[in-house]
Amino acid sequence: MGIIKAVKLCFDYMKYGEDDSKIEKVRAIDDVTLDIKKGDFIAILGHNGSGKSTLAKHMNALLVPTEGTMWVDEIDTSGEEEIWKIRQKAGMVFQNPDNQIIGTVVEEDVGFGPENIGVPTDEIWSRVDDSLSRVGMLKHRKKSPNRLSGGQKQRVAIAGVIAMRPECIVMDEPTAMLDPTGRKDVLRTVHELNEKLGITVILITHYMEEVIGADHVFVMDSGHIVMQGTPREIFTEVDKLKKYRLDVPQVTELAYELRKSGIDIPAGILTREELVEALV
Amino acid sequence: MQLELKNVSYTYGKGTVFEVNALSNIDLAIEEGQFIGIIGHTGSGKSTLIQHFNALMEPTEGKVLFEGEDIWGEKYDRRALRSKVGLVFQYPEHQLFETDVLTDVAFGPKNQGLSKEEAEARAREALVQVGFPEKFYGHSPFELSGGQKRRVAIAGVLAMNPKVLILDEPTAGLDPKGRDEILDQISYLHDQRGITIILVSHSMEDVARYADRLIVVNDGRIPYDGTPREVFAHYKELEKIGLAAPQITYIMHDLAAKGLPVDVQATTIEEAKKSILEALAGKGAKR
Numbered sequence A: 001m002g003i004i005k006a007v008k009l010c011f012d013y014m015k016y017g018e019d020d021s022k023i024e025k026v027r028a029i030d031d032v033t034l035d036i037k038k039g040d041f042i043a044i045l046g047h048n049g050s051g052k053s054t055l056a057k058h059m060n061a062l063l064v065p066t067e068g069t070m071w072v073d074e075i076d077t078s079g080e081e082e083i084w085k086i087r088q089k090a091g092m093v094f095q096n097p098d099n100q101i102i103g104t105v106v107e108e109d110v111g112f113g114p115e116n117i118g119v120p121t122d123e124i125w126s127r128v129d130d131s132l133s134r135v136g137m138l139k140h141r142k143k144s145p146n147r148l149s150g151g152q153k154q155r156v157a158i159a160g161v162i163a164m165r166p167e168c169i170v171m172d173e174p175t176a177m178l179d180p181t182g183r184k185d186v187l188r189t190v191h192e193l194n195e196k197l198g199i200t201v202i203l204i205t206h207y208m209e210e211v212i213g214a215d216h217v218f219v220m221d222s223g224h225i226v227m228q229g230t231p232r233e234i235f236t237e238v239d240k241l242k243k244y245r246l247d248v249p250q251v252t253e254l255a256y257e258l259r260k261s262g263i264d265i266p267a268g269i270l271t272r273e274e275l276v277e278a279l280v
Numbered sequence B: 001m002q003l004e005l006k007n008v009s010y011t012y013g014k015g016t017v018f019e020v021n022a023l024s025n026i027d028l029a030i031e032e033g034q035f036i037g038i039i040g041h042t043g044s045g046k047s048t049l050i051q052h053f054n055a056l057m058e059p060t061e062g063k064v065l066f067e068g069e070d071i072w073g074e075k076y077d078r079r080a081l082r083s084k085v086g087l088v089f090q091y092p093e094h095q096l097f098e099t100d101v102l103t104d105v106a107f108g109p110k111n112q113g114l115s116k117e118e119a120e121a122r123a124r125e126a127l128v129q130v131g132f133p134e135k136f137y138g139h140s141p142f143e144l145s146g147g148q149k150r151r152v153a154i155a156g157v158l159a160m161n162p163k164v165l166i167l168d169e170p171t172a173g174l175d176p177k178g179r180d181e182i183l184d185q186i187s188y189l190h191d192q193r194g195i196t197i198i199l200v201s202h203s204m205e206d207v208a209r210y211a212d213r214l215i216v217v218n219d220g221r222i223p224y225d226g227t228p229r230e231v232f233a234h235y236k237e238l239e240k241i242g243l244a245a246p247q248i249t250y251i252m253h254d255l256a257a258k259g260l261p262v263d264v265q266a267t268t269i270e271e272a273k274k275s276i277l278e279a280l281a282g283k284g285a286k287r
């Protein structure tokens, strides 16, 4: 069993009618089965409302399945007693850099999680040092978070998660509100954590370019997983992706267009280097 | 001139120890019907700048003119200005508050004095324009996914039929199709109704594709102002201030460095494709 495993997972949001009684169900996850290998870098794509965030929230027991089962490191998330253990194993980073930082000083914010679970003081400080240096934010440790750029705030949020020594980090559109440099920095940071510490990464994104370095990609549509494979396998299916309201990276699109015009280059080009190599 | 900023400066927390100079001596003139992209790193001053366009913020120094009139003049009707210059906020979903989607979008036009029926008709039209599914019209705005909320918020401003539409990072969090749909729709409104569009974006690809003028904000000043081709020609300088060129531009530079005579200022897929095909045909290779 992998670090995150779901079998026939379904989830319904309940909607209450105007008279406060009639209950309507919105099925947000519908029969999802997946098994994520420890240490993998996973990307999840899907249109707005396809169920990505709902699925992500199952990965650290913010939500529990209506039907089916979700395991995080072999712990069934539906057992209430284990909830804190699960949240320690799978940390979440959200989209908006402005509302996930609580501390008034960067280092305080990062130490907040470990302190909450009773880590001894010395150990907290060494974790804070280590986490901040991993995300390249050590020199900002004494700053007030509201003096940081969006990308820096996201890296502080990531440091806060790493300070919990998680197995896995689930990121729900962490770069959606960042400028190009912030996006690059955050992405580089998570790739390093994945490579150096072996932390499993689950990245939800609407930027197709950010998926290229992933080991495995899942595509969601109306609560189902409708495609999965390596980035190259996924991005070769241009027409299918567009049907699911998605796209391919610009490089891939340009290569696809050139091929359609009769230029002899291979299908499924993903990077600048590959395209340049193929053309000259 | 539709909108003018004359020597505008803005300082947050003026007179306190927390003073931040967010804008410094900005001079800017915007003509009716332009499609303007505004780019800049987080904290550069973009949101502060655009809130000066519809009198949500009063400059600490300098003047703002709309159609030649000083919008901070004593008798100026700033409420009327705000329905002519519509602003979709950076996190517009925070502004949703009504019990259902349709009522929320109809709120603006109703406030402008339209009847309930007229306001709802406007709301429906706007919701269609942003591609919001009809089956959710009766849902609470709080029970929608992130991208669905964004569409509702944009529809709320569109429903007021503004002359100038300002959007602060409207596509953050939208799926690729949704991003295209909304930008295509904005571009359609621009072409058909001649609405002035001011689009703040972190996507260099999107501004390259849609804007005819790009304004770069850095440290509360405007270091570059020109067509996307002109501005992105400074990509090395842009990288130093948290920005970049569109991905396409980098490919073109790589190809040129390898000796393929392509247009290094191409910023969109169409431009790049055309230029690469021509360069390859010229070399008589790979065809």
Ligand SMILES: Nc1ncnc2c1ncn2[C@@H]1O[C@H](COP(=O)(O)OP(=O)(O)OP(=O)(O)O)[C@@H](O)[C@H]1O
Binding pocket: A013, A014, A015, A026, A027, A028, A046, A047, A048, A049, A050, A051, A052, A053, A054, A055, B142, B143, B144, B145, B146, B147, B148, B173, B175
């Ligand atoms: N709190 C809620 N109450 C009721 N329905 C909800 C709630 N949150 C989400 N939904 C519904 O569940 C479905 C899946 O939503 P979810 O937020 O998981 O989508 P998503 O893939 O994360 O979308 P996005 O890309 O816009 O963030 C949608 O139909 C949405 O309207």
Ligand SMILES: Nc1ncnc2c1ncn2[C@@H]1O[C@H](COP(=O)(O)OP(=O)(O)O)[C@@H](O)[C@H]1O
Binding pocket: A146, B012, B013, B020, B021, B022, B040, B041, B042, B043, B044, B045, B046, B047, B048, B049
């Ligand atoms: N409400 C506020 N109080 C104090 N300073 C602020 C406030 N809003 C923004 N600032 C500061 O003003 C500068 C410009 O911010 P902003 O206009 O939000 O930039 P952008 O929209 O480009 O990210 C930044 O230094 C920011 O920290």
Ligand SMILES: [Mg+2]
Binding pocket: A052, A053, A054, A172, B145, B146
């Ligand atoms: Mg989501």
Ligand SMILES: [Mg+2]
Binding pocket: B043, B046, B047, B048, B090, B168
């Ligand atoms: Mg802003």
